[in-house]
Amino acid sequence: MALQPSPFHSLVPLELIVCVLGFLDAKSLSRCAQTCRGLHAVVRDTKALQYIGNLAIFGLHDGNPDLYPLHQRKSMLSRHSTAWKQLAWTHHDRMTVPLRGASACDLYGDLLAYSTGERAIQFIRMPSILRQVQGVQWEHQYEFEPFDFAVDPSCDLIILVEALGLNEYFRDAYRIHLRCLGSGEPHPLAAVSEEMTHHELSFDLIEDEVGMDIQIHGDYFGILFDDEDAGSEIVVWNWKTGNLELKFTQSWVQSFAFLDETHILVAVTVSPTASWTGPSVRVYQLTGASLRDINDESTLCTTLALPLTYANPSDCQLIIHSRPQPRHQPVRGPFSIADSEDRLVIIQYMLDRYDDEERKVFTFVTRAKLISSLLPMDASCERWGAILPWDHWRHHTRLLGDTPPPRWMHHTHGMRYIFPAPLEFDGVVMACILDFHPIRIWTAIESPERDSVMLPESAFAPESLMKFKERWYPRGASNGQLPYRETLVALPEALQTEGDVALMLSSDTIIAIQEAPDDLDVNEPSYIVHLLTF
Amino acid sequence: MPTIVSVDDSTVPGEGSSRLLLLVSSDNKHIVVEEDIMSRSRFISKQVEGFEATSQRHAILLPFSSFVLNKVIEYCSHYRGYYLLEDDPDAAPPGRSPVREWDQEFLDVDRNMLLRIIKAAHYLEIKSLVGSCARAIADMIRGKTTEEMREILGVENDFTPEEEHSPSSKCTG
Numbered sequence: 103m104a105l106q107p108s109p110f111h112s113l114v115p116l117e118l119i120v121c122v123l124g125f126l127d128a129k130s131l132s133r134c135a136q137t138c139r140g141l142h143a144v145v146r147d148t149k150a151l152q153y154i155g156n157l158a159i160f161g162l163h164d165g166n167p168d169l170y171p172l173h174q175r176k177s178m179l180s181r182h183s184t185a186w187k188q189l190a191w192t193h194h195d196r197m198t199v200p201l202r203g204a205s206a207c208d209l210y211g212d213l214l215a216y217s218t219g220e221r222a223i224q225f226i227r228m229p230s231i232l233r234q235v236q237g238v239q240w241e242h243q244y245e246f247e248p249f250d251f252a253v254d255p256s257c258d259l260i261i262l263v264e265a266l267g268l269n270e271y272f273r274d275a276y277r278i279h280l281r282c283l284g285s286g287e288p289h290p291l292a293a294v295s296e297e298m299t300h301h302e303l304s305f306d307l308i309e310d311e312v313g314m315d316i317q318i319h320g321d322y323f324g325i326l327f328d329d330e331d332a333g334s335e336i337v338v339w340n341w342k343t344g345n346l347e348l349k350f351t352q353s354w355v356q357s358f359a360f361l362d363e364t365h366i367l368v369a370v371t372v373s374p375t376a377s378w379t380g381p382s383v384r385v386y387q388l389t390g391a392s393l394r395d396i397n398d399e400s401t402l403c404t405t406l407a408l409p410l411t412y413a414n415p416s417d418c419q420l421i422i423h424s425r426p427q428p429r430h431q432p433v434r435g436p437f438s439i440a441d442s443e444d445r446l447v448i449i450q451y452m453l454d455r456y457d458d459e460e461r462k463v464f465t466f467v468t469r470a471k472l473i474s475s476l477l478p479m480d481a482s483c484e485r486w487g488a489i490l491p492w493d494h495w496r497h498h499t500r501l502l503g504d505t506p507p508p509r510w511m512h513h514t515h516g517m518r519y520i521f522p523a524p525l526e527f528d529g530v531v532m533a534c535i536l537d538f539h540p541i542r543i544w545t546a547i548e549s550p551e552r553d554s555v556m557l558p559e560s561a562f563a564p565e566s567l568m569k570f571k572e573r574w575y576p577r578g579a580s581n582g583q584l585p586y587r588e589t590l591v592a593l594p595e596a597l598q599t600e601g602d603v604a605l606m607l608s609s610d611t612i613i614a615i616q617e618a619p620d621d622l623d624v625n626e627p628s629y630i631v632h633l634l635t636f
Numbered sequence: 637m638p639t640i641v642s643v644d645d646s647t648v649p650g651e652g653s654s655r656l657l658l659l660v661s662s663d664n665k666h667i668v669v670e671e672d673i674m675s676r677s678r679f680i681s682k683q684v685e686g687f688e689a690t691s692q693r694h695a696i697l698l699p700f701s702s703f704v705l706n707k708v709i710e711y712c713s714h715y716r717g718y719y720l721l722e723d724d725p726d727a728a729p730p731g732r733s734p735v736r737e738w739d740q741e742f743l744d745v746d747r748n749m750l751l752r753i754i755k756a757a758h759y760l761e762i763k764s765l766v767g768s769c770a771r772a773i774a775d776m777i778r779g780k781t782t783e784e785m786r787e788i789l790g791v792e793n794d795f796t797p798e799e800e801h802s803p804s805s806k807c808t809g
Contacts, residue, residue, distance in 0.1 A: 118758055121766060125774030133782045136800075138791045 120148050128158030153179070160186075161517060161539040162437045170234075175436045182232040182437075182636065187551070189535060189591035191612065191634040192231040196596070198618060199629045207615070207629065209512040211255040211425070212608045214631075220247045225283075227257070230610035232636050233435030242286050249276065252316035252323070255425070257283050259292075259341070261316055261323055278325075280341055293344030315511075319360035322347060322388060326358060338366060338388065347388050348401070359422040359447065361470055364388050365403070365477065369420040369449065373405070381408045381420050382489075383449060385477060402487050403477050408451065408466065409492040409501075419452040423511050424470060438609070444471040446514045446538055452507055465502040467519060467538065467584060472498035500538075500584035509604035510615065517542075520607040524593055524614075531598045533605055533612060537587045546587050555587045597632060610636040657684075658695040665702035666695070673712050676720070678761035700756045704749075708756050711742060711765055720764040739768040747776065747788065 123131060123145065131154055135145035145151050150172055157164060160183040170178070185192065199207055199216050207216035214226040221244050229237030249265040260283045266275040280292035315326040324338040334355050338348040348366065357369040368384045383406040408420075424447040449466040476495060478485040506523035513522050517539035524531045537543065546555050597603055597614055606613040614632040654670040657680070661667065674680040680696065687693045698705060743750060754769035777785045786793060793800075 115758075118754060118766070118770070121770040122754075122773045125771045126778055130774075130778045130780070133780070134777065134785055134789075136782045136795075137786045137789065137793065139794050141789075141791065142795075 116144065119144055120150060123148075123151055124154070126154070128155050131155065149173075149176070157437055159541055159545050161542045164437055170436050178232060178234070178436055185232055185636050187546075187589070189533070189589050189612075191636050193633075193635045194594055195633040195635065197631050197633075199615075199631050200626055207631075208252075208510065209606050209608060209613065210253040211257070211515075212611070213253055213257055214608075214613070215251070215253060217248070221245070223248065223251065225253075228608055228611045228633065229635060230435060233437065233610060235435040235610075244279075244286065246279075250314040250316060252318055253283055254318035254323075259283065259289055259318060261318060261341075263314065263316065263325070289341075291342050293340075293342060315357070317358070317360060320363055322360065322366075324348070324358055324360070324366065326355075336368065348386060356420045357422045359424045361385065361424075361447070362474055365474070367422050367424075367447065367473070369422045371418055371420050381418070381451060382406055383408070383420075383422065385473070399487075400481070404485070404487070405489045406473070406476075406495055407489055407491050408449070409496075417454050419450075419454070421450045421452070421508060423448050423450075423508070423514060425512055425514065444469055445516050446470070446519055447473060448514050448519060450505075450508055461507060463505050463507045465505040466499055467502060467536070467586070468495070468499040469517075469538065469584070497583045500586060502536075509602075510606055512606040512608070515607040515609060518607055520605050520612065522605060524597070524603050524605065525590070527590075531593050531603070532590045533593055533614075535589050535591075535607070535612075537589070538584060540585075543585050543587050551587075554589060555585060594632070594634070596630075659705060660695045660697045661702035661705045662699055663701045663703075665705075667702060667705060667709070669709055673709065673716050676712050676715065676762050676764070680760065698756075699759065700752065704752045704756045707749075707753055708760065708762070708765065712762070714738060714742070715764070740772070743768060743772040747773075 119141070123134060123141075126134060131145060131151060135142045153172060153176055154164070156176070156179060160179065162179070162182075184190075200218060207214075209215075212228045214228060216224055218224045218241065222241055223244070224241045225239065227238040229235055244262065246262075246264045248262040251260060251262045253260045260281050262279040262281060264277045264279060266277055280289045281287065282289050313328040315328070317324050318341075321340050321342050322338055323341050324336060326334060326336050328334040334350075334352075336348065336350045336355055336358050337346065339346055350368065352370070354370050354372045355368060356371055359367045361367050364387055366386050366388060368386060369381075370384060371381050373379055373382060373384075384402055385404045385406070387401045387403050389401060424445060447468050447470050449468070451464040451466075453462040453464075472495075476490060476498075478488075480486070505521055506525075508522045510522075513520050517537060519536045519538070521534040521536075525534050526532070543555055546552060592598075593603070593614065597616065599616070601616050601619070604615045606615070612634040614634065615629050616632075618628040618630050654672040657669050657671050657674060659667045659669060659674075671684060675684075683696050743753070745753070750769055750772055754766055754773070757765035757769060777788050780788065785791075
């Protein structure tokens with residue numbers, strides 16, 4: 103190889119150049135290969151550097167490079183990407199989980215958790231066969247009965263909510279416990295203050311019968327208390343400082359999700375105070391300072407207007423979900439799936455009653471990175487607090503037709519989305535997975551599988567949507583332009599039944615949950631959980 | 637007559653059980669350093685094994701300047717007694733290796749110095765330092781345009797205009 107005499111090239115032997123280039127991401131590596139002939143040849147001829155490019159093509163991220171030799175990592179990578187392309191899982195496992203309310207069995211990244219007794223929670227870290235990641239299962243007993251709980255995606259912190267019953271003002275009170283997931287002890291980084299005993303926060307709530315949604319992201323965690331009569335309340339704290347960051351008590355607040363380190367998405371069905379009164383997604387900035395004014399709107403950076411007209415708020419629901427949260431995850435195995443930079447944000451608008459027809463679900467799929475790119479820099483910016491019409495962000499979004507209504511959360515993992523319930527074609531029950539990863543789509547277009555790719559120009563407006571056109575697309579808006587790749591796969595025999603099946607997705611597992619048939623020999627109502635592991 | 641420089645006055649003979657080594661740099665500076673500080677270097681370890689086999693100790697000549705050598709010794713002194721996974725994969729206890737933020741600050745030097753250190757580390761076979769330097773160089777060019785990379789790496793664009801515009805000269809992986 104003829105290397106030019108120059109400072110960088112004087113770094114011969116070659117292994118030093120390879121060592122430096124091995125720390126680059128695929129994009130930088132590609133640019134580096136274009137600097138000169140010498141480096142181009144190095145990148146072209148080095149297997150370890152080609153592997154970086156291959157990872158990028160399959161939308162994966164390097165894990166611990168010391169774990170396996172290169173030739174083994176390459177063959178694992180090729181088997182893994184082929185399996186996901188065809189949705190050909192390697193192993194089918196099933197287990198019975200006691201039925202203890204809908205929120206008591208949940209998925210946090212790759213961790214499945216459910217309560218097995220009044221005070222006990224069972225945790226299963228799901229394995230990956232193709233990445234040779236071991237599954238782990240353990241149970242923890244708490245000294246109180248958790249009303250609800252959530253685990254952060256890096257599996258370090260667990261937040262448990264204990265219902266304390268009515269306090270002296272006849273209000274429901276809850277105590278929030280911040281614990282280490284592994285040990286069950288109070289988390290050492292959790293906030294300690296005068297009011298908190300044993301690292302617990304406590305506050306009052308007006309409602310009595312509540313549903314709950316807890317989400318953790320980095321230093322923040324938020325809880326949505328949802329009550330059909332009294333409305334809902336979203337409260338966001340910084341768990342390391344104990345600061346109360348954000349609090350909404352409006353009845354039209356429906357759901358929330360963290361966007362990035364400093365922004366939170368809040369779904370509202372109506373906005374009586376704003377000029378756009380219809381359903382929208384509001385983006386609030388988390389400032390790191392404790393909140394003084396309840397319902398302070400000064401941190402509202404942008405409102406993303408949805409192309410739907412006003413409906414009676416009691417008839418509709420707007421739900422956002424996006425998981426795992428963008429936070430560093432411990433990478434297990436030779437490479438990882440979760441992309442900390444980008445992931446899907448799913449916005450679902452559900453209409454309970456419409457002209458006496460059955461429930462309608464409108465699913466908008468967009469990317470966190472693209473929402474971030476639309477946000478104004480800071481409060482001094484002219485666009486701060488502005489309302490963004492659908493026409494301005496539909497290029498970054500895809501509106502899916504008739505998707506089944508969400509059951510459990512976690513229909514999305516990274517850049518993939520699974521239909522919450524199976525679809526039936528010619529008597530065969532199938533799972534449908536949509537992949538929005540731009541590079542994987544690009545590679546699919548270049549391959550014989552190009553038919554499975556839905557491009558922006560591909561006609562996609564199911565009749566059921568057209569029917570509502572006048573009412574639901576007041577501005578003649580299209581269904582958005584984000585491309586995706588669709589893959590359908592028949593579910594195993596055991597799931598080819600009439601019973602309700604809910605589908606969820608994690609790194610390397612498709613999870614199917616169905617209610618156990620009555621004749622099953624169990625003492626209490628149960629779910630059967632099928633784990634289809636790659 | 638070469639001058640003798642002691643790296644650290646506290647490392648006088650007899651204080652620890654470690655024996656002393658005499659390193660000679662390319663600018664003919666003599667540097668005395670404790671043996672166990674330099675045990676991270678496979679090259680030095682092999683030399684020491686040779687001494688023990690022949691029962692003869694002599695100065696170790698190194699092909700880089702004392703300025704670079706002192707930097708490497710500073711690195712080795714900092715991690716004295718630490719197990720770093722790259723240098724000793726068998727002996728490293730399971731669990732975390734120490735925080736490597738220190739390396740970032742330590743390697744906050746200009747590009748030419750960084751290239752000299754990585755070459756010295758490579759010669760001395762100190763894998764952890766080679767890795768940290770490589771990471772630091774990669775950090776310099778990550779996210780830069782091709783033209784900026786040429787500037788930083790000091791390479792000339794030697795593609796013909798046709799090659800530059802043909803897709804085959806681009807690495808797609």
